[in-house]
Amino acid sequence: MFEAFGFNAKACESMVVSMSNVGAVAEIEFVDDDVASPDLYKFSVSPAYDTITILWETKLHLKKDKFYGLSRLTSCCKTSLMRAIS
Numbered sequence: 784m785f786e787a788f789g790f791n792a793k794a795c796e797s798m799v800v801s802m803s804n805v806g807a808v809a810e811i812e813f814v815d816d817d818v819a820s821p822d823l824y825k826f827s828v829s830p831a832y833d834t835i836t837i838l839w840e841t842k843l844h845l846k847k848d849k850f851y852g853l854s855r856l857t858s859c860c861k862t863s864l865m866r867a868i869s
Contacts, residue, residue, distance in 0.1 A: 820846040830867040837863050860865060 786792055815841050824845040838860050845851060855859045 789809075813842070815844075817846055820848060821851075823847040824868070826868075828864075828867045830863050838867070841867075843868070 817825075822844070827840055828838065829836055829840055836868045841864065849862065853864070855861055
């Protein structure tokens, strides 16, 4: 396909693969450091407005009898996360 435009096919294919992996991060496995405390809420969500995903594969794992808080700068999707939870 790339030869029709005079490009090196192997170099173009390599570039496409490299570009598709930009920003890819190895997923960190969740380690439950408090197995004695029962799970209260555990989920993964990707809320979106129209075609724009605002929180991509956000994971949340809450334990019973623990306190949690959300604090961050403005416009970082705290409200969207709370709406997804509710």
